[in-house]
Amino acid sequence: MSLLEEWLSPFATVNTGFREPNEYILQYSDSPQPQQCVISGGRVESYLTSQTRAVLNVIFDRGAYLPDLGLWLDSRRKRSVGYISHAHMDHVARHQRPILTSGTRVLLKTLLQRSDPCTLEYGETYDTANYSLTLYPAGHCLGSAQVLVRSKVSGQRVLYTGDFKVRPNPTAEPLQSVSCDTLIIESTFGRPEYCFPPQEEVLDSFFETLRGWLNRGETPVVLAYRMGKSQELLHHLLSQGFEVALEESAYVVTQSYQEAGVEFPGPFRSFDGTFREGEVLLFPPGKGTRAALERLKGRRMVAMSGWAVHNGARYRLGVDEAFPFSDHADYSELVDYVKLVNPKQVYTINGFPDLASHLKAQGYQAEHLKSGQASVQLKLL
Numbered sequence: 001m002s003l004l005e006e007w008l009s010p011f012a013t014v015n016t017g018f019r020e021p022n023e024y025i026l027q028y029s030d031s032p033q034p035q036q037c038v039i040s041g042g043r044v045e046s047y048l049t050s051q052t053r054a055v056l057n058v059i060f061d062r063g064a065y066l067p068d069l070g071l072w073l074d075s076r077r078k079r080s081v082g083y084i085s086h087a088h089m090d091h092v093a094r095h096q097r098p099i100l101t102s103g104t105r106v107l108l109k110t111l112l113q114r115s116d117p118c119t120l121e122y123g124e125t126y127d128t129a130n131y132s133l134t135l136y137p138a139g140h141c142l143g144s145a146q147v148l149v150r151s152k153v154s155g156q157r158v159l160y161t162g163d164f165k166v167r168p169n170p171t172a173e174p175l176q177s178v179s180c181d182t183l184i185i186e187s188t189f190g191r192p193e194y195c196f197p198p199q200e201e202v203l204d205s206f207f208e209t210l211r212g213w214l215n216r217g218e219t220p221v222v223l224a225y226r227m228g229k230s231q232e233l234l235h236h237l238l239s240q241g242f243e244v245a246l247e248e249s250a251y252v253v254t255q256s257y258q259e260a261g262v263e264f265p266g267p268f269r270s271f272d273g274t275f276r277e278g279e280v281l282l283f284p285p286g287k288g289t290r291a292a293l294e295r296l297k298g299r300r301m302v303a304m305s306g307w308a309v310h311n312g313a314r315y316r317l318g319v320d321e322a323f324p325f326s327d328h329a330d331y332s333e334l335v336d337y338v339k340l341v342n343p344k345q346v347y348t349i350n351g352f353p354d355l356a357s358h359l360k361a362q363g364y365q366a367e368h369l370k371s372g373q374a375s376v377q378l379k380l381l
Protein backbone atom coordinates (compact mmCIF):
# COMPACT_ATOMS: atom_id res chain seq x y z
CA MET A 1 0.00 0.00 0.00
CA SER A 2 1.42 3.36 -1.00
CA LEU A 3 1.65 6.18 1.50
CA LEU A 4 -1.17 7.95 -0.29
CA GLU A 5 -3.41 4.90 -0.19
CA GLU A 6 -2.62 4.55 3.47
CA TRP A 7 -3.65 8.14 4.07
CA LEU A 8 -6.85 7.69 2.11
CA SER A 9 -7.95 4.28 3.39
CA PRO A 10 -9.77 5.59 6.48
CA PHE A 11 -12.03 7.45 4.10
CA ALA A 12 -13.19 4.29 2.31
CA THR A 13 -12.12 5.68 -1.04
CA VAL A 14 -13.33 3.86 -4.10
CA ASN A 15 -11.97 6.24 -6.71
CA THR A 16 -9.15 8.73 -6.60
CA GLY A 17 -7.65 11.32 -8.88
CA PHE A 18 -4.85 13.81 -8.75
CA ARG A 19 -5.41 17.49 -9.30
CA GLU A 20 -2.96 19.92 -7.72
CA PRO A 21 0.14 18.57 -5.85
CA ASN A 22 -1.85 18.16 -2.63
CA GLU A 23 -5.35 18.03 -3.98
CA TYR A 24 -7.21 14.82 -4.72
CA ILE A 25 -10.62 13.78 -5.81
CA LEU A 26 -12.11 10.79 -4.10
CA GLN A 27 -15.40 9.10 -3.77
CA TYR A 28 -16.62 7.78 -0.46
CA SER A 29 -18.37 4.43 -0.61
CA ASP A 30 -21.40 5.92 1.11
CA SER A 31 -21.62 9.05 -1.08
CA PRO A 32 -22.91 9.24 -4.64
CA GLN A 33 -21.00 12.48 -5.25
CA PRO A 34 -17.23 12.69 -5.78
CA GLN A 35 -15.46 14.83 -3.22
CA GLN A 36 -12.44 17.07 -3.56
CA CYS A 37 -9.99 17.25 -0.70
CA VAL A 38 -6.66 18.79 0.22
CA ILE A 39 -4.22 16.42 1.89
CA SER A 40 -1.21 17.62 3.79
CA GLY A 41 1.16 15.73 6.09
CA GLY A 42 -0.97 12.61 6.05
CA ARG A 43 -4.13 14.40 7.14
CA VAL A 44 -7.12 15.58 5.23
CA GLU A 45 -6.86 19.32 5.83
CA SER A 46 -10.14 20.19 4.26
CA TYR A 47 -12.45 18.78 1.72
CA LEU A 48 -14.61 20.53 -0.75
CA THR A 49 -17.84 18.75 -1.47
CA SER A 50 -19.69 19.25 -4.70
CA GLN A 51 -21.76 21.75 -2.74
CA THR A 52 -18.86 23.95 -1.71
CA ARG A 53 -16.06 23.59 -4.27
CA ALA A 54 -14.92 26.72 -6.03
CA VAL A 55 -16.18 25.96 -9.53
CA LEU A 56 -18.97 23.93 -11.03
CA ASN A 57 -18.12 21.14 -13.44
CA VAL A 58 -18.60 21.68 -17.15
CA ILE A 59 -18.90 19.11 -19.93
CA PHE A 60 -18.72 20.25 -23.55
CA ASP A 61 -20.35 17.84 -25.96
CA ARG A 62 -22.33 19.45 -28.78
CA GLY A 63 -23.35 22.04 -26.21
CA ALA A 64 -22.25 22.85 -22.66
CA TYR A 65 -23.59 20.78 -19.77
CA LEU A 66 -23.48 21.62 -16.07
CA PRO A 67 -23.79 18.15 -14.48
CA ASP A 68 -24.01 19.51 -10.93
CA LEU A 69 -27.20 21.31 -11.93
CA GLY A 70 -28.44 19.06 -14.74
CA LEU A 71 -28.60 22.00 -17.15
CA TRP A 72 -27.81 22.05 -20.87
CA LEU A 73 -26.68 25.26 -22.58
CA ASP A 74 -26.99 25.46 -26.39
CA SER A 75 -27.28 21.69 -26.77
CA ARG A 76 -27.44 20.50 -30.38
CA ARG A 77 -29.46 17.48 -29.25
CA LYS A 78 -33.05 17.63 -28.07
CA ARG A 79 -33.35 17.87 -24.26
CA SER A 80 -36.29 18.07 -21.88
CA VAL A 81 -35.07 21.51 -20.76
CA GLY A 82 -32.42 23.44 -22.68
CA TYR A 83 -31.21 27.01 -22.74
CA ILE A 84 -30.85 28.53 -26.24
CA SER A 85 -28.55 31.58 -26.34
CA HIS A 86 -29.59 32.75 -29.84
CA ALA A 87 -31.20 31.61 -33.07
CA HIS A 88 -28.14 30.50 -35.10
CA MET A 89 -28.67 26.84 -35.90
CA ASP A 90 -25.37 25.66 -34.38
CA HIS A 91 -26.84 26.60 -30.97
CA VAL A 92 -30.33 25.21 -31.37
CA ALA A 93 -32.33 21.97 -30.93
CA ARG A 94 -36.05 21.29 -30.59
CA HIS A 95 -36.04 21.04 -26.78
CA GLN A 96 -39.28 20.18 -25.03
CA ARG A 97 -38.89 23.25 -22.85
CA PRO A 98 -36.44 25.71 -24.40
CA ILE A 99 -35.44 28.69 -22.30
CA LEU A 100 -34.84 31.74 -24.50
CA THR A 101 -35.52 35.44 -25.04
CA SER A 102 -38.63 36.72 -26.80
CA GLY A 103 -36.43 37.87 -29.74
CA THR A 104 -34.97 34.38 -30.19
CA ARG A 105 -38.46 32.90 -29.88
CA VAL A 106 -39.73 35.04 -32.75
CA LEU A 107 -36.83 33.91 -34.95
CA LEU A 108 -37.36 30.23 -34.08
CA LYS A 109 -41.16 30.19 -34.13
CA THR A 110 -41.39 27.60 -36.93
CA LEU A 111 -38.72 25.31 -35.50
CA LEU A 112 -40.17 25.35 -31.97
CA GLN A 113 -43.82 24.91 -32.98
CA ARG A 114 -44.17 21.75 -30.87
CA SER A 115 -42.14 23.00 -27.90
CA ASP A 116 -43.30 24.63 -24.71
CA PRO A 117 -40.90 27.62 -24.49
CA CYS A 118 -40.07 29.54 -21.36
CA THR A 119 -39.52 33.09 -22.58
CA LEU A 120 -37.45 35.49 -20.50
CA GLU A 121 -36.66 39.15 -20.96
CA TYR A 122 -33.16 40.45 -20.26
CA GLY A 123 -32.66 40.73 -16.50
CA GLU A 124 -35.53 38.35 -15.75
CA THR A 125 -34.80 35.28 -13.61
CA TYR A 126 -35.96 31.67 -14.08
CA ASP A 127 -36.02 29.62 -10.88
CA THR A 128 -35.75 25.90 -10.25
CA ALA A 129 -35.07 23.96 -7.04
CA ASN A 130 -31.32 23.69 -7.88
CA TYR A 131 -30.50 26.92 -9.64
CA SER A 132 -31.72 30.24 -10.93
CA LEU A 133 -30.77 31.68 -14.29
CA THR A 134 -30.83 35.25 -15.56
CA LEU A 135 -30.32 36.44 -19.14
CA TYR A 136 -28.17 39.42 -20.22
CA PRO A 137 -27.73 40.92 -23.71
CA ALA A 138 -24.88 39.52 -25.85
CA GLY A 139 -24.93 42.09 -28.70
CA HIS A 140 -24.57 39.31 -31.32
CA CYS A 141 -27.99 39.38 -33.03
CA LEU A 142 -31.64 39.92 -32.20
CA GLY A 143 -32.47 38.14 -28.93
CA SER A 144 -28.90 36.93 -28.29
CA ALA A 145 -28.25 36.45 -24.60
CA GLN A 146 -25.63 35.44 -22.10
CA VAL A 147 -26.90 33.40 -19.21
CA LEU A 148 -25.83 33.68 -15.58
CA VAL A 149 -26.59 30.44 -13.74
CA ARG A 150 -26.47 30.55 -9.95
CA SER A 151 -26.35 27.30 -7.98
CA LYS A 152 -28.78 27.46 -5.06
CA VAL A 153 -26.68 24.92 -3.17
CA SER A 154 -23.24 26.54 -3.35
CA GLY A 155 -24.06 30.05 -4.55
CA GLN A 156 -21.55 29.61 -7.39
CA ARG A 157 -22.23 31.64 -10.52
CA VAL A 158 -21.51 30.40 -14.03
CA LEU A 159 -21.66 32.87 -16.93
CA TYR A 160 -22.13 31.34 -20.38
CA THR A 161 -21.58 33.99 -23.04
CA GLY A 162 -22.85 32.20 -26.17
CA ASP A 163 -21.72 34.15 -29.24
CA PHE A 164 -21.21 37.80 -28.36
CA LYS A 165 -20.23 41.09 -29.95
CA VAL A 166 -18.70 44.04 -28.13
CA ARG A 167 -18.93 46.65 -30.90
CA PRO A 168 -22.17 48.56 -31.51
CA ASN A 169 -24.84 46.59 -33.35
CA PRO A 170 -27.94 48.65 -34.23
CA THR A 171 -30.12 45.54 -34.41
CA ALA A 172 -29.24 43.97 -31.03
CA GLU A 173 -29.27 45.05 -27.39
CA PRO A 174 -25.72 46.12 -26.40
CA LEU A 175 -23.54 43.58 -24.58
CA GLN A 176 -23.73 43.78 -20.80
CA SER A 177 -20.80 42.49 -18.74
CA VAL A 178 -21.65 40.23 -15.79
CA SER A 179 -19.24 39.14 -13.06
CA CYS A 180 -19.10 35.42 -12.21
CA ASP A 181 -17.06 32.60 -10.64
CA THR A 182 -16.86 30.38 -13.73
CA LEU A 183 -16.88 31.78 -17.24
CA ILE A 184 -17.69 29.70 -20.32
CA ILE A 185 -16.70 31.92 -23.22
CA GLU A 186 -16.76 31.42 -26.99
CA SER A 187 -13.33 31.65 -28.66
CA THR A 188 -14.29 31.88 -32.36
CA PHE A 189 -11.61 34.51 -32.94
CA GLY A 190 -9.41 33.42 -30.02
CA ARG A 191 -6.10 33.93 -31.82
CA PRO A 192 -4.03 37.15 -31.73
CA GLU A 193 -4.12 37.49 -35.54
CA TYR A 194 -7.88 38.12 -35.30
CA CYS A 195 -7.84 41.69 -34.08
CA PHE A 196 -10.17 43.77 -36.22
CA PRO A 197 -9.65 47.43 -37.16
CA PRO A 198 -12.14 49.94 -35.66
CA GLN A 199 -15.65 49.14 -36.94
CA GLU A 200 -16.31 52.69 -38.20
CA GLU A 201 -13.18 52.56 -40.37
CA VAL A 202 -14.21 49.20 -41.80
CA LEU A 203 -17.72 50.43 -42.57
CA ASP A 204 -16.42 53.65 -44.17
CA SER A 205 -14.18 51.66 -46.54
CA PHE A 206 -17.10 49.32 -47.28
CA PHE A 207 -19.46 52.21 -48.14
CA GLU A 208 -16.78 53.88 -50.28
CA THR A 209 -16.24 50.64 -52.23
CA LEU A 210 -19.98 50.23 -52.85
CA ARG A 211 -20.32 53.87 -54.01
CA GLY A 212 -17.37 53.41 -56.38
CA TRP A 213 -18.97 50.32 -57.93
CA LEU A 214 -22.39 51.98 -58.24
CA ASN A 215 -20.82 55.08 -59.86
CA ARG A 216 -19.24 52.82 -62.49
CA GLY A 217 -22.62 51.21 -63.19
CA GLU A 218 -21.70 47.93 -61.52
CA THR A 219 -23.93 45.79 -59.32
CA PRO A 220 -22.72 45.36 -55.73
CA VAL A 221 -23.58 42.07 -54.04
CA VAL A 222 -22.87 41.95 -50.30
CA LEU A 223 -22.43 38.44 -48.89
CA ALA A 224 -23.61 38.08 -45.29
CA TYR A 225 -25.38 35.34 -43.32
CA ARG A 226 -29.14 35.51 -43.61
CA MET A 227 -29.76 35.89 -39.88
CA GLY A 228 -27.96 38.52 -37.85
CA LYS A 229 -25.29 39.98 -40.07
CA SER A 230 -27.68 40.66 -42.97
CA GLN A 231 -29.96 42.73 -40.75
CA GLU A 232 -27.03 44.51 -39.11
CA LEU A 233 -25.58 45.46 -42.51
CA LEU A 234 -29.02 46.34 -43.88
CA HIS A 235 -29.42 48.82 -41.03
CA HIS A 236 -26.00 50.38 -41.73
CA LEU A 237 -26.65 50.54 -45.50
CA LEU A 238 -30.07 52.16 -45.12
CA SER A 239 -28.70 54.71 -42.65
CA GLN A 240 -26.20 55.72 -45.39
CA GLY A 241 -28.99 56.14 -47.94
CA PHE A 242 -28.29 53.02 -50.01
CA GLU A 243 -31.18 51.28 -51.75
CA VAL A 244 -31.16 47.63 -50.78
CA ALA A 245 -32.76 44.40 -52.00
CA LEU A 246 -32.40 41.27 -49.84
CA GLU A 247 -32.41 37.66 -50.94
CA GLU A 248 -35.83 36.20 -50.10
CA SER A 249 -34.92 34.11 -47.02
CA ALA A 250 -32.92 37.01 -45.53
CA TYR A 251 -35.93 39.24 -46.21
CA VAL A 252 -38.21 36.86 -44.28
CA VAL A 253 -35.81 36.92 -41.31
CA THR A 254 -35.78 40.73 -41.49
CA GLN A 255 -39.57 40.72 -41.23
CA SER A 256 -39.20 38.71 -38.00
CA TYR A 257 -36.80 41.37 -36.74
CA GLN A 258 -39.46 43.98 -37.44
CA GLU A 259 -42.09 41.83 -35.75
CA ALA A 260 -39.82 41.79 -32.68
CA GLY A 261 -39.66 45.60 -32.71
CA VAL A 262 -36.42 46.35 -34.60
CA GLU A 263 -36.84 49.45 -36.77
CA PHE A 264 -34.87 49.98 -40.00
CA PRO A 265 -34.03 53.51 -41.19
CA GLY A 266 -35.55 53.23 -44.67
CA PRO A 267 -37.46 50.99 -47.07
CA PHE A 268 -36.02 47.81 -48.61
CA ARG A 269 -37.40 44.99 -50.73
CA SER A 270 -37.16 41.28 -51.35
CA PHE A 271 -35.03 40.43 -54.41
CA ASP A 272 -37.30 38.95 -57.10
CA GLY A 273 -34.63 38.14 -59.69
CA THR A 274 -34.71 41.55 -61.34
CA PHE A 275 -32.04 44.06 -60.55
CA ARG A 276 -32.85 47.77 -60.28
CA GLU A 277 -30.11 50.24 -61.10
CA GLY A 278 -28.44 51.84 -58.09
CA GLU A 279 -29.38 49.00 -55.72
CA VAL A 280 -27.13 47.02 -53.42
CA LEU A 281 -28.00 43.31 -53.12
CA LEU A 282 -27.66 41.50 -49.79
CA PHE A 283 -27.25 37.75 -50.21
CA PRO A 284 -26.23 34.89 -47.93
CA PRO A 285 -23.01 33.17 -49.07
CA GLY A 286 -23.31 29.74 -50.67
CA LYS A 287 -23.55 27.84 -53.93
CA GLY A 288 -27.18 28.84 -54.47
CA THR A 289 -26.19 32.51 -54.39
CA ARG A 290 -23.60 32.11 -57.14
CA ALA A 291 -26.08 30.23 -59.30
CA ALA A 292 -28.83 32.81 -58.66
CA LEU A 293 -26.54 35.69 -59.62
CA GLU A 294 -24.83 34.01 -62.57
CA ARG A 295 -26.65 36.05 -65.17
CA LEU A 296 -26.28 39.36 -63.32
CA LYS A 297 -24.18 41.67 -65.50
CA GLY A 298 -21.46 43.81 -63.89
CA ARG A 299 -21.68 41.82 -60.65
CA ARG A 300 -19.17 42.79 -57.95
CA MET A 301 -19.05 40.72 -54.79
CA VAL A 302 -17.99 41.82 -51.32
CA ALA A 303 -17.75 39.58 -48.24
CA MET A 304 -18.17 40.92 -44.70
CA SER A 305 -16.43 38.51 -42.36
CA GLY A 306 -14.03 38.40 -39.43
CA TRP A 307 -11.95 35.91 -41.44
CA ALA A 308 -11.18 38.77 -43.85
CA VAL A 309 -8.33 39.97 -41.61
CA HIS A 310 -6.17 37.61 -43.69
CA ASN A 311 -4.67 39.14 -46.82
CA GLY A 312 -5.69 36.24 -49.04
CA ALA A 313 -9.34 36.29 -47.90
CA ARG A 314 -10.63 37.73 -51.19
CA TYR A 315 -9.24 34.78 -53.13
CA ARG A 316 -10.33 32.18 -50.63
CA LEU A 317 -13.84 33.59 -50.43
CA GLY A 318 -13.99 34.11 -54.21
CA VAL A 319 -15.00 37.78 -54.00
CA ASP A 320 -13.75 41.13 -55.32
CA GLU A 321 -13.44 42.67 -51.85
CA ALA A 322 -13.55 41.43 -48.25
CA PHE A 323 -13.79 43.50 -45.08
CA PRO A 324 -13.14 42.32 -41.51
CA PHE A 325 -16.62 42.87 -40.10
CA SER A 326 -17.99 40.38 -37.62
CA ASP A 327 -20.84 39.74 -35.20
CA HIS A 328 -18.32 38.15 -32.81
CA ALA A 329 -15.78 39.66 -30.41
CA ASP A 330 -12.24 39.85 -31.77
CA TYR A 331 -9.23 38.46 -29.89
CA SER A 332 -8.45 41.55 -27.82
CA GLU A 333 -12.13 41.99 -26.97
CA LEU A 334 -12.30 38.38 -25.73
CA VAL A 335 -9.27 38.93 -23.50
CA ASP A 336 -10.65 42.24 -22.21
CA TYR A 337 -14.01 40.64 -21.47
CA VAL A 338 -12.37 37.96 -19.32
CA LYS A 339 -10.54 40.68 -17.37
CA LEU A 340 -13.77 42.59 -16.89
CA VAL A 341 -15.74 39.58 -15.69
CA ASN A 342 -12.84 38.42 -13.51
CA PRO A 343 -13.73 34.74 -13.03
CA LYS A 344 -11.96 32.13 -10.87
CA GLN A 345 -12.14 29.64 -13.74
CA VAL A 346 -12.43 30.12 -17.51
CA TYR A 347 -13.48 27.52 -20.07
CA THR A 348 -13.15 28.46 -23.74
CA ILE A 349 -15.28 26.68 -26.33
CA ASN A 350 -16.21 26.83 -30.03
CA GLY A 351 -12.96 28.19 -31.40
CA PHE A 352 -9.20 28.40 -31.06
CA PRO A 353 -7.48 27.03 -27.92
CA ASP A 354 -4.92 29.86 -28.07
CA LEU A 355 -7.13 32.13 -25.96
CA ALA A 356 -7.04 29.69 -23.01
CA SER A 357 -3.23 29.39 -23.32
CA HIS A 358 -2.87 33.16 -23.26
CA LEU A 359 -5.17 33.47 -20.23
CA LYS A 360 -3.18 30.79 -18.39
CA ALA A 361 0.01 32.74 -19.05
CA GLN A 362 -1.76 35.76 -17.55
CA GLY A 363 -2.44 33.81 -14.34
CA TYR A 364 -6.03 32.67 -14.97
CA GLN A 365 -7.25 29.14 -14.38
CA ALA A 366 -8.19 28.55 -17.98
CA GLU A 367 -8.86 25.53 -20.15
CA HIS A 368 -10.07 25.02 -23.70
CA LEU A 369 -12.80 22.39 -23.92
CA LYS A 370 -13.04 20.51 -27.19
CA SER A 371 -16.22 18.69 -28.06
CA GLY A 372 -16.62 15.56 -25.95
CA GLN A 373 -14.39 16.95 -23.21
CA ALA A 374 -15.10 17.53 -19.54
CA SER A 375 -13.57 20.06 -17.18
CA VAL A 376 -10.52 19.11 -15.06
CA GLN A 377 -12.40 17.80 -12.05
CA LEU A 378 -14.54 15.35 -13.99
CA LYS A 379 -11.73 14.12 -16.21
CA LEU A 380 -9.96 12.75 -13.17
CA LEU A 381 -12.78 10.44 -12.17
Ligand SMILES: [Zn+2]
Pocket residue numbers: 086088140163
Ligand atom coordinates in the same frame (compact mmCIF):
# COMPACT_ATOMS: atom_id res chain seq x y z
ZN1 LIG B 1 -24.11 32.99 -33.58
